[in-house]
Amino acid sequence: MNQVINLFRNFNIFLETDNTGKHLLVPPEYYKHWFESTAEWLQDTFDLEELRQSSLFAGREVILSGINLLDAYDDFKEIAKVFSDNNMAVTMQIEAIELYNHLEKVLDLAKNHIITAVCISIHKESTDISSPELMWEKLTETAVSLIITGAVNNLKTLSVFSSPSLNSQDIRICPYPEEGETYETLPENTACNCVEHLIISIGADGFIYPCLGLINIEKCAIGNITDDKAFYDSFIPFASKMIEQGPDISSSGPVANNSELAWFCRRHRYEVSHNE
Amino acid sequence: MNTLLENDIIKAKLLHDMPITFNGLVIENTNKCNARCAICYQSAGSENNNHIDINKAKKCIEEAITLDTLNPRFHLAGGEAFLYMDDCIDLFSTAKKAGYKTISATTNAFWCTDKEKAKNFCNILKDNGMTYIEISWDNWHKDFIKPKAIENCIMACYENEITTNLRILTTKSHSMEEALNRLDEKVIPYIGQITSSPVFAVGRATEVIPGEDFYLQRGGLGTPCYSSLNLTINAHGEVYPCCAGFDQCRDYSLGSIYDESIIDIVKRTNNDPIIRRLVFLTPSAFLPILKEKGVAIEEKCYNNCQLCSRIFSKKENIDIIKEHFEKRKQEAFLRFIEKLEAQLKTKKEESR
Ligand code: SF4
Ligand code: SF4
Numbered sequence: 001m002n003q004v005i006n007l008f009r010n011f012n013i014f015l016e017t018d019n020t021g022k023h024l025l026v027p028p029e030y031y032k033h034w035f036e037s038t039a040e041w042l043q044d045t046f047d048l049e050e051l052r053q054s055s056l057f058a059g060r061e062v063i064l065s066g067i068n069l070l071d072a073y074d075d076f077k078e079i080a081k082v083f084s085d086n087n088m089a090v091t092m093q094i095e096a097i098e099l100y101n102h103l104e105k106v107l108d109l110a111k112n113h114i115i116t117a118v119c120i121s122i123h124k125e126s127t128d129i130s131s132p133e134l135m136w137e138k139l140t141e142t143a144v145s146l147i148i149t150g151a152v153n154n155l156k157t158l159s160v161f162s163s164p165s166l167n168s169q170d171i172r173i174c175p176y177p178e179e180g181e182t183y184e185t186l187p188e189n190t191a192c193n194c195v196e197h198l199i200i201s202i203g204a205d206g207f208i209y210p211c212l213g214l215i216n217i218e219k220c221a222i223g224n225i226t227d228d229k230a231f232y233d234s235f236i237p238f239a240s241k242m243i244e245q246g247p248d249i250s251s252s253g254p255v256a257n258n259s260e261l262a263w264f265c266r267r268h269r270y271e272v273s274h275n276e
Numbered sequence: 277m278n279t280l281l282e283n284d285i286i287k288a289k290l291l292h293d294m295p296i297t298f299n300g301l302v303i304e305n306t307n308k309c310n311a312r313c314a315i316c317y318q319s320a321g322s323e324n325n326n327h328i329d330i331n332k333a334k335k336c337i338e339e340a341i342t343l344d345t346l347n348p349r350f351h352l353a354g355g356e357a358f359l360y361m362d363d364c365i366d367l368f369s370t371a372k373k374a375g376y377k378t379i380s381a382t383t384n385a386f387w388c389t390d391k392e393k394a395k396n397f398c399n400i401l402k403d404n405g406m407t408y409i410e411i412s413w414d415n416w417h418k419d420f421i422k423p424k425a426i427e428n429c430i431m432a433c434y435e436n437e438i439t440t441n442l443r444i445l446t447t448k449s450h451s452m453e454e455a456l457n458r459l460d461e462k463v464i465p466y467i468g469q470i471t472s473s474p475v476f477a478v479g480r481a482t483e484v485i486p487g488e489d490f491y492l493q494r495g496g497l498g499t500p501c502y503s504s505l506n507l508t509i510n511a512h513g514e515v516y517p518c519c520a521g522f523d524q525c526r527d528y529s530l531g532s533i534y535d536e537s538i539i540d541i542v543k544r545t546n547n548d549p550i551i552r553r554l555v556f557l558t559p560s561a562f563l564p565i566l567k568e569k570g571v572a573i574e575e576k577c578y579n580n581c582q583l584c585s586r587i588f589s590k591k592e593n594i595d596i597i598k599e600h601f602e603k604r605k606q607e608a609f610l611r612f613i614e615k616l617e618a619q620l621k622t623k624k625e626e627s628r
Pocket of ligand 1 (some may be wrong): 193194198210211212213214242246247264265266270271276
């Protein structure tokens with residue numbers, strides 16, 4: 001199976017509200033247009049058989065993340081539908097406190113199968129949620145998949161490990177150290193290809209990146225969703241190299257463990273943003 | 277949201293058109309295990325003694341990567357795969373050379389009781405292409421594995437940039453919290469991810485765990501599994517479309533690697549109407565067929581995979597399903613002949 005095609009079938013999309021707070025920065029119709037033209041480009045470029053065309057995106061995943069997205073509920077829902085209508089699994093990434101305050105809206109998206117998973121990040125501010133179990137219970141009742149990330153203490157404060165509701169279903173938890181903590185240990189043996197990490201990632205301003213590690217470093221963008229799709233062609237050789245070999249990075253120097261990125265992605269991001 | 281009719285059209289299209297694709301190749305090199313956990317869906321233990329022929333397994337690894345429908349990911353599972361360390365390394369390095377991009381394994385970490393040895397061994401694994409490891413740990417593993425071994429494994433993997441997934445199984449009386457509390461809390465942030473799921477009421481679990489302790493499903497059984505399949509070869513050399521329970525239903529294997537090539541098996545599977553219905557329409561699609569023959573399957577279960585095991589672990593059920601599809605094939609053939617005969621008749625009449 002062509003790894004480059006795979007790369008274009010899962011998406012990580014960051015969204016942001018505009019200054020009215022009621023709409024998203026890039027309007028939903030751009031995502032729709034971009035998605036359709038990407039599908040067309042894939043079919044032309046890779047000369048996919050008739051059979052495969054009908055199922056190009058079926059079962060694939062898109063992650064929609066951002067802050068206060070539910071203030072722009074209608075725009076958000078429209079963007080999510082671009083993907084769910086194409087039989088893709090839509091994950092909504094949301095901060096726990098925002099989820100708590102807008103629980104009914106999220107449940108509504110889940111019950112209508114517009115989102116299939118919720119990825120909840122628990123920051124310090126979210127830990128004063130008064131009755132987390134009620135929130136967990138309502139979420140698990142919708143059978144939406146749950147992914148929870150956060151520092152171990154924050155996870156514990158919201159009873160993530162002990163909640164009867166969360167224990168009763170499939171769940172993925174990504175724990176990380178206290179916010180701001182840095183690891184001393186540096187791996188000795190880190191050379192790796194990027195295949196596990198490459199995923200088309202789109203910033204809130206519409207710029208497209210090959211992976212999360214390079215997001216928002218504009219010189220690494222491979223295009224913008226509001227542009228023509230032709231730029232993808234020049235991206236194929238780059239993607240193939242990353243899939244085979246991974247980045248050219250020096251394997252020394254401490255790197256703060258301040259994100260969920262893999263060690264070598266953090267290093268790559270650091271080097272790209274510091275070397276002109 | 278799509279309407280019900282639109283959803284039915286999508287389902288029908290997938291059932292008809294979509295090639296069966298696999299997220300990776302999974303080899304279960306043995307069904308032997310140093311532990312004997314009550315929740316093991318394979319009922320593995322030290323008394324089991326089936327091992328895959330290592331040369332055949334290597335050949336499958338090399339051939340399978342040429343399949344257009346397989347993602348280049350290789351996963352090794354057991355029993356406890358690492359009981360045969362040399363074989364594991366041989367298989368990982370074969371996968372690396374063959375071009376698999378993600379190489380992973382499941383283990384109970386019994387080999388990590390010594391910190392330094394664990395670290396050195398992880399270094400060797402990394403050199404042989406390993407990128408990801410699943411470590412099983414919960415209330416039932418604790419009777420066989422020391423928490424220290426789990427902690428050493430997590431840290432040794434972290435230091436070698438091998439991503440870890442701590443896999444916990446739960447029942448109403450045994451939570452994730454209980455499993456994690458047995459580990460040194462300093463180690464927890466170094467775990468890549470924790471995945472937790474309820475224990476299924478299959479195999480040994482049904483004998484050891486009281487019925488009311490199992491969690492049951494909350495949502496529907498409506499989501500098909502076609503996007504989460506893995507081409508799986510069990511310790512007997514039999515091939516299955518997943519490693520989620522169906523791989524233990526020995527009366528419906530897709531074929532054996534000792535009889536034919538993995539490529540031929542996969543090609544045939546793509547046209548197998550029973551497998552297509554299973555993965556694109558869910559196991560519930562077989563319930564009416566069984567019901568018609570007076571077989572009632574207990575539908576209350578945790579998820580599709582449990583229902584799937586319930587259906588396909590009984591030869592009687594498989595026979596009914598096979599007979600149903602055989603009959604449909606014959607009916608379709610007869611309809612085809614009738615159509616040809618009608619066409620011939622019309623032609624003859626026209627030429628008169
Ligand atoms: S190493 Fe670099 S290019 Fe590769 S996935 Fe990470 S950040 Fe992206
Ligand atoms: S439903 Fe059956 S075939 Fe599908 S993943 Fe589960 S066990 Fe496997």
